[in-house]
Amino acid sequence: MSTLPNLSYYEATAGERATPQPLAGRIDTHTCIVGAGFAGLGTAIGLIERGQRDVVVLEGERVGHGASGRNGGFVFGGYSLDNADLLAQLGPERARAAYALTRDALGTIRRRIDAHGIACDKVEGGALLVNWFDEPAMLTRLQRLMHEAFGVEWRLIGKSELEATHVRSDRYFGALLEPDAFHFHPLKYALGLAQAIVAGGGRVHEQSAVRSVERRGAGWVVRTGAGEVHARELVIAGGGYLRGLVPALEAAMLPIATYVMVTEPLGARRDRLIPSPAAIYDTRFAFDYYRVLPDTRLLWGGRINIRDRRPGDVARFLKADLLRVYPSLAGLKVDFAWSGLMSYARHKMPQIGRLADGPCAGAWHAISFGGHGVAPTTVAGELLAAAIAEGRPIPESFGRYGLARTWGPLGLAAAQATYSWFETRDWWRARG
Numbered sequence: 001m002s003t004l005p006n007l008s009y010y011e012a013t014a015g016e017r018a019t020p021q022p023l024a025g026r027i028d029t030h031t032c033i034v035g036a037g038f039a040g041l042g043t044a045i046g047l048i049e050r051g052q053r054d055v056v057v058l059e060g061e062r063v064g065h066g067a068s069g070r071n072g073g074f075v076f077g078g079y080s081l082d083n084a085d086l087l088a089q090l091g092p093e094r095a096r097a098a099y100a101l102t103r104d105a106l107g108t109i110r111r112r113i114d115a116h117g118i119a120c121d122k123v124e125g126g127a128l129l130v131n132w133f134d135e136p137a138m139l140t141r142l143q144r145l146m147h148e149a150f151g152v153e154w155r156l157i158g159k160s161e162l163e164a165t166h167v168r169s170d171r172y173f174g175a176l177l178e179p180d181a182f183h184f185h186p187l188k189y190a191l192g193l194a195q196a197i198v199a200g201g202g203r204v205h206e207q208s209a210v211r212s213v214e215r216r217g218a219g220w221v222v223r224t225g226a227g228e229v230h231a232r233e234l235v236i237a238g239g240g241y242l243r244g245l246v247p248a249l250e251a252a253m254l255p256i257a258t259y260v261m262v263t264e265p266l267g268a269r270r271d272r273l274i275p276s277p278a279a280i281y282d283t284r285f286a287f288d289y290y291r292v293l294p295d296t297r298l299l300w301g302g303r304i305n306i307r308d309r310r311p312g313d314v315a316r317f318l319k320a321d322l323l324r325v326y327p328s329l330a331g332l333k334v335d336f337a338w339s340g341l342m343s344y345a346r347h348k349m350p351q352i353g354r355l356a357d358g359p360c361a362g363a364w365h366a367i368s369f370g371g372h373g374v375a376p377t378t379v380a381g382e383l384l385a386a387a388i389a390e391g392r393p394i395p396e397s398f399g400r401y402g403l404a405r406t407w408g409p410l411g412l413a414a415a416q417a418t419y420s421w422f423e424t425r426d427w428w429r430a431r432g
């Protein structure tokens with residue numbers, strides 16, 4: 001595994017990419033967006049769809065370089081914050097409305113894929129939450145919660161049906177299927193969005209890391225090494241990769257690494273072991289997540305850590321996780337392994353809004369989508385685009401989840417300790 005390439009499966013299969021056009025000299029625009037992940041791209045395309053085409057996206061690396069181009073490809077409802085906690089914290093009406101935004105986001109993503117002809121290997125297979133514990137009540141409780149509080153129907157699947165039609169592993173005790181979910185090649189989707197932005201009149205400059213942002217009069221001056229953008233509005237969407245630019249935001253989120261590997265094709269083993277077209281994850285706090293790709297390779301992800309790791313290490317520990325579920329795949333070769341950084345707030349909800357004070361007062365931001373961010377970044381893009389183009393307020397629910405400090409290295413150590421504690425608790429619980 002030490003000879004694994006230093007690139008992701010997604011990069012290897014994204015096809016021909018446009019030559020980067022780094023920012024050079026001065027340009028003027030209405031809205032400047034920092035970061036070409038789903039939050040930044042979603043805001044830009046949302047503005048264009050609302051008729052505001054004068055938008056510039058600056059990306060320090062390449063489009064989709066961050067979590068958006070490296071993730072598991074699950075597109076499902078909800079946020080990183082558990083749905084039961086969302087309900088407890090926001091109350092029935094607001095929680096339902098906040099969840100509904102993520103369901104709408106699934107429709108928005110599907111519509112954009114169709115409207116712009118984005119070939120991103122979409123599989124309409126739903127998301128399958130498999131139960132790691134022999135506790136049927138866990139699933140029935142969750143099914144009831146989703147129905148009663150959020151108005152969505154997740155289908156209960158018993159152990160024998162699960163084995164007959166979805167996954168053949170002794171590890172699991174039934175499942176819940178979220179039928180409206182799907183999965184896709186996230187980097188192809190990000191690249192498709194960037195193309196649609198350019199086709200719609202916007203500009204996307206890659207290899208244009210923003211070094212400073214400065215308030216000037218009613219607008220902003222945004223500087224890279226080689227150029228500057230003068231903009232009326234500024235949006236910061238740098239995810240877990242934001243460093244040294246806007247301290248108020250960076251102090252409010254933790255960059256946390258998580259890992260993915262892709263194996264060689266399963267071939268005939270696919271039908272034998274994982275015939276399900278769904279994206280699959282389990283009920284532990286530290287869950288595995290996986291899906292079979294259209295070419296029958298198995299994409300497998302899991303674990304969080306405060307460190308980025310080398311591909312060989314990632315492959316080794318994820319392969320061990322895989323074998324706990326499918327021991328017969330011991331000989332399966334790993335072809336790709338990588339890590340990515342998520343940004344997390346202490347409260348596990350996205351931080352979407354506008355800075356009220358400090359040197360960057362007035363800048364819009366969309367960060368901290370955690371490990372469940374494809375739909376929520378789309379929500380953020382829509383909310384910010386509607387705020388900028390139409391003057392609509394950001395829903396109060398997001399204001400409630402403010403920019404609470406995360407305390408840097410101390411916060412990271414606490415996050416790692418919490419993760420280890422939950423991991424141990426789940427291990428103990430699974431012993432029966």
Ligand SMILES: Cc1cc2nc3c(=O)[nH]c(=O)nc-3n(C[C@H](O)[C@H](O)[C@H](O)COP(=O)(O)OP(=O)(O)OC[C@H]3O[C@@H](n4cnc5c(N)ncnc54)[C@H](O)[C@@H]3O)c2cc1C
Pocket residue numbers: 034035036037038039040058059060061062063064065066067068069070071072073074075076208209210211237238239240241242243245258259260301339340341342343366367368369370371372373374375377
């Ligand atoms: C391995 C992994 C698996 C995941 N799996 C899933 C999943 O299956 N489903 C799901 O819903 N969510 C998943 N997530 C979470 C999801 O991918 C993220 O929440 C989401 O993509 C975050 O998008 P973003 O736009 O906020 O950040 P990013 O995608 O990280 O984008 C931020 C961008 O800003 C750029 N940037 C930063 N600073 C600057 C600067 N100064 N100048 C210019 N550019 C800058 C970065 O280079 C980067 O490209 C996963 C995350 C990871 C890491």
